[in-house]
Amino acid sequence: MSTGNQTLIRMTGLGKVFLTDEVETHALADVHLEIERGEYVAIAGPSGCGKSTLLSIMGLLDTPTSGQYAIGDSPADALSPRERAKLRNLTIGFVFQNFNLIGDLTVAENVALPLVYRDMRPAMRKEWVREALAKVGMEHRANHFPAQLSGGQQQRVAVARALVGRPLVMLADEPTGNLDSRNGDAVMALLAELHAGGATICMVTHDPRYADRAQRTVHLFDGRVVDESVAELTA
Amino acid sequence: MDTLRNDLRLALRSLAKHPGFAASVILTLALGIGATTGVFSAAHAVLLASVPYPDPDRLALARRTQDGEVGNLVSMLDYLDYREQAGSFSSLATVRFGPDRMNSSGGTRPERVNALTVSFNLFSTLGVAPVLGRTFTAEEGAPAPTVAAGTRGRAAVPPVALISHGYWHRRFGGVPDVLGRTLTLMGEPVTVIGVMPEGFRFLSDADVWLPMRRAADDERRYHNWYVVGRLRPGVTFAQAQAEVDAISARLAALYPDSNTGKGLHLDRLHEALVETLRPQVLLIMTAVAVMLLIACGNVAGLVLARGVTRRAEIATRVALGASRAKLVRQLVTETVVLALLGGAAGLVVAAAVQRVLPALLDLGALGITALRFDARVVGFALLVSLLTGTGVGIVPALRSTSVAVVEELKGATRTSTSGSGARLSMVLVGAQVALSLVLLVGSSLLVRSFARLVAADLGFEPDRLLAATFVLPPQKYPTGETRARFYEGLLADIRALPGVTAAGMVDRLPFLARYGDVGVWTPERPPATRVSSTSLSAYYRRTLPGYFAAMRMPLLAGRDVAGSDRTGAPPVLVINQTMAKALYRNESPIGRKVVADWVGAPAPVVFEVVGIVADARINEVGEAPYPTMYASFSQFPSARLSLAIRSGGEMAALTSSLRDVVGRHDADIPVEELATMKGAIRASTMAQQTLATTVSAFSLVALLLAAVGLFGVLAYQVNQRRHEIGIRMALGAQRGDILAAVLRSGLLTAGAGVVAGVVAALAVTRLMSSLLYAVAPTDPASFVMAAGCLLVVAGAACLVPALRALSVEPVQALRYE
Structure with a gap:
């Protein structure tokens, strides 16, 4: 996937309304956001402010009810489910708060999943998986099952899975939320290392300590962008 | 007791909260337990119970053996x-092969009755007394001083008869003063001396029992009598067998012409009577047991799935101090309660199965007209319910109670996994599929066997072929010439009836009158003695001209019997292909001589072969072609002759026309409703049809249960795996990938079940070979059809959960974490 300019993600006047039992909930309203290639952005805010909804739309898991969203050169509004799945597979890597590894699959098989859905040849897939696991220091655990790993190790595997497909952007939803501080720090260090290597990262967090590790922090409140701050990376 | 009451209360409350689950389990078990219970009552009657006579273990059926091979019937002289x-034996009785269809006149209209000729002591041997009157005395069953035509001789004592309870009501309106009334059988008055109890039946249905006299078949070479004996108290079967063996040896020494190599084999009466039923009942019992196993697998899968959703509840109970044993007991109590409810509902299914089985299995041979719904049946259902409830509950209960308490109470899992419970569910489904395949292959084999049976070339054309049988009273038609003239005139008039396209007459029509074999040989190769085993055995039939044309049996060479083939002319024969080949190999038999020796013939008769006719099935559709010879009825006329009419008209109108024609010839000759040849053939294949139908019905239920099981487990798994599906979709899985993954999971399970089922079926179906006609137990088409059918049904069962998986929204699925 290549883009014609440096802006990788562009959201213009984005809104999301949930309708439940005739009650309208405005999860997002008039959000304008751009993320440049190679940028490390944190989206911060209190619980229920719309962080995860924004990330879901960004990750093509959900659709906005208003506004426009484009990733790379591709406007996402008119895409069919099939095209969205393909674009998601090629351009986005996810890291979830609860890791979301599949317990029946080994570490290597979990990491290989995005490539499987890309119909990549097994030999090349194996090589890419090995490289991704090597990047997160989990190569030696390739044949283990998730249940045999600690929380920190599982999240490292989740990160490997997110980056194995060489996506344009890595979306991380509270990646340290289920980890103790030592493992949380280790994962944050890993993300910083990946960013230093050129990865574009967008991370949702409610923890200001981790938000500060990003280049830029977008503050959400009641579904609106209320502030943006730029920090200098220490890594 | 308090604990049990508490467990039951909790179980009922828990099930009431999940009515869908409870209803599914109860319905599934009702089918399995009900069908098993219904079949059990038949199996009990056939395999475990005894004939319904006092001291049944002392009753023996004595069967003739020839050179060690067990036959069935004994000659009257040997019996005596x-x-x-x-x-x-405290008594040894006999019953003539039959029943004989006899003319009964004197009522509003002449009719035909089933008459069984028995020895005077049959009823005392069985231990059955009449409800009115008495049974025969020894004098009434004594040898007759003269021999007349037909089956019975003229007696020195007045002829008497016992009648059945049904005939008493049908003919005499159940009047209490029936004793001493007169029946006219074959023109001879017979006095009613007793009425047998309602439902009494031994070997055959009968309206009338007549005492045995020595008659035309009192030769040792002719075996027409069943022999039943009651052992003296304290005498074992082995001792009795040793004694009859010694007698057989003496008879063989005394009568070497007829008794060389002949013996008598004793079996418990019940065992002998169920000999042919046993494999059928065992097969149906196996089918229904497999069906119950499938139902159990199905329920175990449901319980297992429910157990997974209850892990948090169970963890809470553990945290509150419940021991594992108590939890297992509580969970098993729930499944036992379900099984008991299923068993109770199954009693309705059992009653329905009980109603159809006696007719399907022809249990009448054992004197059983209806299966009893009694305490034994309820007890069996209760036992099966308890075993089923415990069996399907114990493993899921053990699994459900092996929870990681802390993890469950946290409610957090870091990975999405289908888990070992799901794998066990899939194993259960695979086992159900395998068992279903075994049943499907079995039913497929039986259906194909039955299809080949009904499509078999009979050697004649049964379509639109109707049959009737007439018997002339010997007093009115004492000579062969009078009988021949009567039937020749009758046949000519019948052929002239409107709508009749062809008609022919023979003394024994295929499927309606069986056997009747005689010894035959060529003059060049006479047997050493008159013992039948040293000569060729052939069926002997007597026909009027035109019989083959009416039956559409191709005449392959020579000619039919002719009107000129009468008494005084050289005896002629038309023989079938098999007989021609057996006697003359590749030479033409036309013009050659054949010698035949049969009942009543003072000496063997020499025939000239005038024609060869195509082989035709005589007794059973599935039998191999048997040597058969057709003589001219006008040369050897008998009292009995059967009519075969081919007509395009309506049967009722034809019966009426036929009655008119027969009435014009002789008003005392009864004409029954015409029988269709197709009906006779259908009756001949009833056992195969019953098996094919019953096993197929159980197979279809089993297939349905397996499909429901597969659907249930997959639907449950899709529900459990919504999160995983969400992850996969987040990682770029297309809808097709998800659809394929669910279908693959289901079809791989079904496929593994099919493979296991094929292996099991290959082993099991070999045991069915005796029940199959023209189909090998390993018939590839049956296996392919069964496997294909199962995979198609499995595919359909997988499709709905797979489509449901497509509706998973990744955002929703991931949000619930």
Whole structure:
């Protein structure tokens, strides 16, 4: 996937309304956001402010009810489910708060999943998986099952899975939320290392300590962008 | 007791909260337990119970053996010798092969009745007394001083009869003063001396029992009598067998022409009577047991799935101090309660199965007209319910109670996994599929066997072929010439009836009158003695001209019997292909001589072969072609002759026309409703049809249960795996990938079940070979059809959960974490 300019993600006047039992909930309203290639952005805010909804739309898991969203050169509004799945597979890597590894699959098989859905040849897939696991220091655990790993190790595997497909952007939803501080720090260090290597990262967090590790922090409140701050990376 | 009451209360409350689950389990078990219970009552009657007579273990059926091979019927003279000499028996009785269809006149209209000729002591041997009157005395069953035509001789004592309870009501309106009334059988008055109890039946349905006299078949070479004996108290079967063996040896020494190599084989009466039923009942019992196993697998899968959703509840109970044993007991109590409810509902299914089985299995041979719904049946259902409830509950209960308490109470899992419970569910489904395949292959084999049976070339054309049988009273038609003239005139008039396209007459029509074999040989190769085993055995039929044309049996060479083939002319024969080949190999038999020796013939008769006719099935559709010879009825006329009419008209109108024609010839000759040849053939294949139908019905239920099981487990798994599906979709899985993954999971399970089922079926179906006609137990088409059918049904069962998986929204699925 290549883009014609440096802006990788562009959201213009984005809104999301949930309708439940005739009650309208405005999860997002008039959000304008751009993320440049190679940028490390944190989206911060209190619980229920719309962080995860924004990330879901960004990750093509959900659709906005208003506004426009484009990733790379591709406007996402008119895409069919099939095209969205393909674009998601090629351009986005996810890291979830609860890791979301599949317990029946080994570490290597979990990491290989995005490539499987890309119909990549097994030999090349194996090589890419090995490289991704090597990047997160989990190569030696390739044949283990998730249940045999600690929380920190599982999240490292989740990160490997997110980056194995060489996506344009890595979306991380509270990646340290289920980890103790030592493992949380280790994962944050890993993300910083990946960013230093050129990865574009967008991370949702409610923890200001981790938000500060990003280049830029977008503050959400009641579904609106209320502030943006730029920090200098220490890594 | 308090604990049990508490467990039951909790179980009922828990099930009431999940009515869908409870209803599914109860319905599934009702089918399995009900069908098993219904079949059990038949199996009990056939395999475990005894004939319904006092001291049944002392009753023996004595069957003739020839050179060690067990036959069935005994000659009357041999029977009389055994009766006189065998001290092991308190009584030894006999029943003539039959029943005989006899003309009964004197009522509003002449009718035909089923008459069984029996020895005077049959009823005392069985231990059955009449409800009115008495049974025969020894004098009434004594040898007749003269021999007349037909089956019975003229007696020195007045002829008497016992009648059945049904005939008493049908003919005499159940009046209490029936004793002493007169029946006219074959023109001869017979006095009613007793009425047998309602439902009494031995070997055959009968309206009338007549005492045995020595008649035309009193030769040792002709075997027409069943022999039943009651052992003296304290005498074992082995001792009795040793005694009859010694008598057989003496008879063989005395009568080498007829008794060389001949013996008598004793079996418990019940065992002998169920000999042919046993494999059928065992097969149906196996089918229904497999069906119950599938139902159990199905329920175990449901319980297992429910157990997974209850892990948090169970963890809470553990945290509150419940021991594992108590939890297992509580969970098993729930499944036992479900099984008991299923068993109770299954009693309705059992009652329905009980209603159809006696007719399907022809249990009448054992004197059983209806299966009893009694405490034994309820007890069996209760036992199966308890075993089923415990069996399907124990493993899921053990699994459900092996929870990681802390993890469950946290409610957090870091990975999405289908888990070992799901794998066990899939194993259960695979086992159900395998068992279903075994049943499907079995039913497929039986259906194909039955299809080949009904499509078999009979050697004649049964379509639109109707049949009737007439018997002339010997007093009115004492000579062969009078009988021949009567039937020739009758046939000519019948052929002239409107709508009749062809008509022919023979003394024994295929499927309606069986056997009747005689010894035959060529003059060049006479047998050493008149013992039948040293000569060729052939069916002997007597026809009027035109029989083959009416039956559409191709005449392959020579000619039919002709009107000129009458008494005084050289005896002629038309023989079938098999007989021609057996006697003359590749030479033409036309013009050659054949010698035949049969009942009543003072000496063997020499025939000239005038024609060859195509082989035709005589007794059973599935039998191999048997040597058969057709003589001219006008040369050897008998009292009995059967009519075959081919007509395009309506049967009722034809019966009426036929009655008119027969009435014009002789008003005392009864004409029954015409029988269709197709009906006779259908009756002949009833056992195969019953098996194919019953096993197929159980197979279809089993297939349905397996499909429901597969659907249930997959639907449950899709529900459990919504999160995983969400992850996969987040990682770029297309809808097709998800659809394929669910279908693959289901079809791989079904496929593994099919493979296991094929292996099991290959082993099991070999045991069915005796029940199959023209189909090998490993018939590839049956296996392919069964496997294909199962995979198609499995595919359909997988499709709905797979489509449901497509509706998973990744955002929703991931949000619930």
